[in-house]
Amino acid sequence: MRQSRIFLPTLKESPSDAEVASHKLMLRAGLIRKVAAGIYNLLPVGLRVIRNVETVVRREMKRAGAEEVLMPSVLPAELWKESGRWDFYGKELLRLKDRHGRDFCLGPTHEEIVTDMVRYEVRSYKQLPLNLYQIQTKFRDEIRPRFGLMRGREFIMKDAYSFHATDECANAEYQSMHDAYSRIFEGCGLEFRAVEAEAGNIGGSFSHEFMVLADTGEDAVVSCTTCNYAANVERAEIRQPKDEVLSKENLPTIEKISTPNKKTIEEVSEFLGLSKAELVKTLIYEFKKDKDEKGLVAVLLRGDQDLNEAKLMRVLEANEVTLATDALITEVTNAPTGFAGPVGVSISVYADFGVRELSSCVVGGNEVDIHLKNVVPERDFKAKYFDLRIATEGDLCPKCDGVFELRRGIEVGHIFKLGTKYSESMGAKFLDENGKEKPMIMGCYGIGIGRIAAAAIEQNHDENGIIWPFQLAPFKVHIVLVNIKDEESVRVGTELYEAFTEKGLEPLLDDRKERAGVKFNDADLLGLPVRIVIGPKTLAEGSVEVKERISKEASLVKVKDAVGEVLSLLKL
């Protein structure tokens, strides 16, 4: 492609609403432009990158035996009502009505529609297993879209769905997808980690996320420093220290202390001159189980630790947990928010293991402006103890003797063992070899295509611009003509351009009427793997300059050796 003709608008300054490197660079290098919050145009060069990601994904999906389909992006509400998610999915589901007033939504994911597609056609175990995937535009009306393609509302996703007759078969497919995903992210030149994850809205029995490690990642993951256990902090289990028999003898008795208007952990710890770990916070939670069964619990955590709501939900076997309203808290504790405590409350008390490790602590007094000190767990209140907190640096690994380290990651892929959640609710059944009707066992496997591109930039850039991994690079070789008025330069440039094209290497020829400095800066911004500079200065000796984007040094190479040199640099 000739740069004088391509639609590639680069920017010297980044628009003020871009925060992270990938977003800024995608705008500056002319890959994307914003249309609305979380909605982008993909410009030619941006599209090329997306296509390259898709190529890697298709190659590995094919290799893993999956078949490509394409489902619609506008979906009828009835399917969503059938699975129960029409009411459950919340505002993230963008709902619309057609001219007849019928309900539709823009597809945020396609479990319902794919299950619907398969249930009418598959009758027998002989037709299973199946793995169908698509690469398609999704829409999720995110509360807060941000960071460009990293968290858009409209985005391109590869989503695959598998159907199986047996659990073993489904598990094998899960593993096969796990392997395929690893090859995909390797194929995209990314440093990543597969971690155990929460299944969230999609549901299912277990799941893994594929995280590209980057400081700007939105997710936190812990990984064990000694074994290979790694998990999203939302998921990570924490091993409890050995039960030491804490002496509960000879401890001072409870004492009421006045803490006027000191409500938060920060305020109380500062006021009393105690560390946060010596305080215990009491959260009043409302929970819902199936069939409108509701209840309230008090949840205790050490002041320096945070609740993991997913763990609480599991312990309570609840579908939904929400922090109680101020009014409810007052009703239950007889005190305004900020003074709740476990001593003498009427509702059941669930506590994180971390609380039991304290010999005594400070808690809310269930009375205005009062806290209690010298409160001894077990002696002064009863609670059921569980692992309820969010894992963090230094927590103990559940699989070995190690401890966790904390890293940030960008979730680029997520695989789920769904089980029969959708096949049961939607009646996707088959006859097994004994003629017995059973629900299909399902899995689903997603990859954020645009997010991979963004993650690749997060992981591979410097102060001058992008440094594309070879596989994703929109062009592979950048041929820069320093002076387009020099006929010899143009001749050699064109010759090399044709030679690379013949090798299938997709060169970009900078034949613009610009000064050299402008071209060099644009080349660094755009970040193609190899740059060849052609100008009268080196051409006088029959040489051109060859430089990899990652390296600082350029080398002079004879014109006739240029193609070979580039191929060897790229290890092709």
Add this chain to the structure above:
RNA sequence: CGGGGCGUAGCGCAGUCCGGUAGCGCACCGCGUUCGGGACGCGGGGGUCGGAGGUUCAAAUCCUCUCGCCCCGACCA
């Protein structure tokens, strides 16, 4: 949805407090010089100041409403 902030030329911003000819840098167009790391000179084009109402002789500026965008939080494949 709660808290904070911002909408002025394609991009980055000043002007708003204190009403009185709409500005600066980059980008763009023309001419000339320059030409291997974001050149310089001269000349030029481009704005319903997010929108609607109001106050006023006069509104980018003051008042009311509204729309959009960004950040933090809660939430989320």
